[in-house]
Amino acid sequence: MNQQITADQLNDAGHLMIGGCDSIELAHEYGTPLVVYDVSQIRQQIRSFRRVFDANHVDYAVSYASKAFAAIAMYQVAAAEGAHVDVVSAGELYTAIKADFPIERVSFHGNNKSREELEMAIDHHVGTIMIDNFHEIELLATVLEERNESVDVMLRITPGISAHTNKYIQTGQVDSKFGFDLQSGQADEALQKVLANPRMKMRGLHAHIGSQIFELAGFEGVAKKLVEVAAHWRDEFGYEAQVINVGGGFGIRYVAADHPLKPEEFVDAIIKAIKKETAEKGLSMPAIWIEPGRSIVGPAGYNLYTVGSRKDVPGLKPYVTVDGGMGDNIRPALYQAEYETVLASNPQAPIKEHVRLAGKYCESGDILAQDQGLPETQPGDVLAMLDTGAYGYSMASNYNRNPRPAVVFAEDGKAQLVIERESLADLVHLDRKYQQ
Numbered sequence: 001m002n003q004q005i006t007a008d009q010l011n012d013a014g015h016l017m018i019g020g021c022d023s024i025e026l027a028h029e030y031g032t033p034l035v036v037y038d039v040s041q042i043r044q045q046i047r048s049f050r051r052v053f054d055a056n057h058v059d060y061a062v063s064y065a066s067k068a069f070a071a072i073a074m075y076q077v078a079a080a081e082g083a084h085v086d087v088v089s090a091g092e093l094y095t096a097i098k099a100d101f102p103i104e105r106v107s108f109h110g111n112n113k114s115r116e117e118l119e120m121a122i123d124h125h126v127g128t129i130m131i132d133n134f135h136e137i138e139l140l141a142t143v144l145e146e147r148n149e150s151v152d153v154m155l156r157i158t159p160g161i162s163a164h165t166n167k168y169i170q171t172g173q174v175d176s177k178f179g180f181d182l183q184s185g186q187a188d189e190a191l192q193k194v195l196a197n198p199r200m201k202m203r204g205l206h207a208h209i210g211s212q213i214f215e216l217a218g219f220e221g222v223a224k225k226l227v228e229v230a231a232h233w234r235d236e237f238g239y240e241a242q243v244i245n246v247g248g249g250f251g252i253r254y255v256a257a258d259h260p261l262k263p264e265e266f267v268d269a270i271i272k273a274i275k276k277e278t279a280e281k282g283l284s285m286p287a288i289w290i291e292p293g294r295s296i297v298g299p300a301g302y303n304l305y306t307v308g309s310r311k312d313v314p315g316l317k318p319y320v321t322v323d324g325g326m327g328d329n330i331r332p333a334l335y336q337a338e339y340e341t342v343l344a345s346n347p348q349a350p351i352k353e354h355v356r357l358a359g360k361y362c363e364s365g366d367i368l369a370q371d372q373g374l375p376e377t378q379p380g381d382v383l384a385m386l387d388t389g390a391y392g393y394s395m396a397s398n399y400n401r402n403p404r405p406a407v408v409f410a411e412d413g414k415a416q417l418v419i420e421r422e423s424l425a426d427l428v429h430l431d432r433k434y435q436q
Contacts, residue, residue, distance in 0.1 A: 004253070004340060004386055005347040016344045016384050018302055019410025023344040026415055027304045027382045030406050033324030034304040035393050035419075039077060039411035041300035045263065046081040049292065052264040056271045058288055063107055065248050065293030066092050068390040073409055073418035074297070075099035086130070086291050090117045097124060107291075109156075111178050118143045121151075128152045130206055132179055134186075137193050144199040152201045153194060154245060155180060157187045159207045159225040179207070182229065191233060202239065204286060205229060208247030211294060214260045220273045222246055227277035234283065245289035246270050252298045254387050255338045263295035294390035301389020303329060303405075304344065307381040308360070318355050320377060325359015326366045327402045329385070329392040333365045341372050344382040349375035357383075361400050393419075401427050 063084035305322035331337035351373035359366035403422030
C-alpha cells in the first residue's frame with residue numbers, strides 16, 4: 001500500500017484522482033505519456049509561504065523559480081496568487097510576457113546573460129536584474145547607457161556554504177560557477193562598481209545554496225552569512241540592503257525514505273534567523289525574498305504512463321517498460337533521482353513484485369526506477385508516477401525524435417490542456433533539406 005496516496009485521492013471506482021479528475025479518464029482523453037498538475041496544490045503551497053511571512057510581520061516576496069516548470073498557464077497561476085517569478089533565459093522571460101505576468105515582479109537570473117537577453121529585460125522593464133559576475137556589470141552598464149534607462153539590481157554571492165545535497169545541485173559553495181566570491185573580496189568590489197553607476201539601483205543581496213535540502217542548518221547559516229555581509233557593507237561602504245534573498249531549495253518527499261520539513265517551516269526558521277541577526281547588528285529589517293520552485297510544483301505533478309513490454313530473466317528483477325522515459329523525465333538517469341509509482345486504476349493495490357521500471361528510449365540507462373514495488377501489471381495498464389512536477393517537463397527532450405508529452409492542469413474536477421502534445425510534424429518543422 002502506498003503511503004503517499006490517501007483515501008480522499010480515490011474515487012468510487014478506486015482510481016487515482018488528480019485535481020478532482022479521474023487519472024484513467026485523463027490518460028484516455030489526452031493520451032500518454034501525460035503530465036498532469038493538481039493546480040490547487042500549487043495555489044495552496046504559495047499561500048502557505050505567504051501565510052508564514054504574514055504571521056512574522058515582515059516585508060517579503062515569494063518568487064517562483066520558474067526553471068522548475070515554465071509555461072504560460074503556470075505564470076498565470078503564479079500571478080493570480082500574488083507571487084513573483086524568477087527567470088533565467090529569454091525564453092522564460094518571453095513566456096512570462098506572453099502570460100501577461102506583472103513585469104515588475106520578475107527577477108532575471110543567470111551566470112551568462114547575453115547582451116540580447118539584457119536588452120530584452122531592459123526594454124520590457126523587468127523588475128530586478130540579479131547580477132552574477134563582473135562581465136555582466138559592464139554589459140548591463142552599456143545597455144542601460146545606450147537605452148537611457150535604469151534598473152533595480154541585486155548581487156548574487158557565493159556564501160561558502162555547501163548544502164547536503166547532490167553535487168550537481170549545490171550552488172552556494174566557494175567553488176561554484178555562480179555569483180561573486182566573498183573570501184577574495186569580489187563581492188565588495190562588485191558592490192562598489194554598482195554603487196558607482198547611477199543607472200543601477202542596488203536593492204540587496206542574494207544567495208542560493210542548492211536544491212532538495214532537508215536540513216535547517218544550511219538555510220540558517222546562509223541567513224546569518226547574508227546579514228553579516230549586509231552589516232559589513234553598511235559599515236564599510238555606507239550601503240544598507242533593502243532586500244535579503246535566500247533563494248530556494250526546500251526539499252520535498254519523493255520516496256518513503258525522505259522526511260523533509262514542510263517548506264514553510266524552513267521559511268519560518270529563515271525569517272527568525274534574519275530577525276535575530278539584524279537586531280544584533282543594528283540593521284533595519286530588510287524585506288526577505290525566497291525563490292521556491294520544486295516545493296511549489298513538485299508535489300503537484302504526476303506523470304501518467306501506459307505499460308507496454310515486459311522482460312523476465314530468471315534470477316533477475318524484471319523490466320516493465322512504459323511509453324515514456326528519459327525524454328520526459330531525465331532526472332533518474334541524470335542524477336539517480338527516485339520516485340514512487342502506483343497503478344492508477346488501484347493505487348492501494350497490494351504490491352506483488354519489485355520491478356525495474358524502464359523507459360522506451362534507446363539507452364540502457366533509461367530506467368525510471370531501479371526497484372519499484374507494483375501489483376501485477378498488464379500491457380495497457382496506466383501507471384502514475386508521483387511528485388514529478390519539478391524539472392520533468394522543463395528538462396524534456398526530443399531524444400530519439402520522440403515528441404514531448406502534453407501537459408494538463410486539473411482543478412476542481414475540471415481538466416484543461418495547457419501544453420499540446422508535440423506532433424511528428426513538430427519534430428521536423430525547423431529542419432531544412434540539404435541541397436546536394
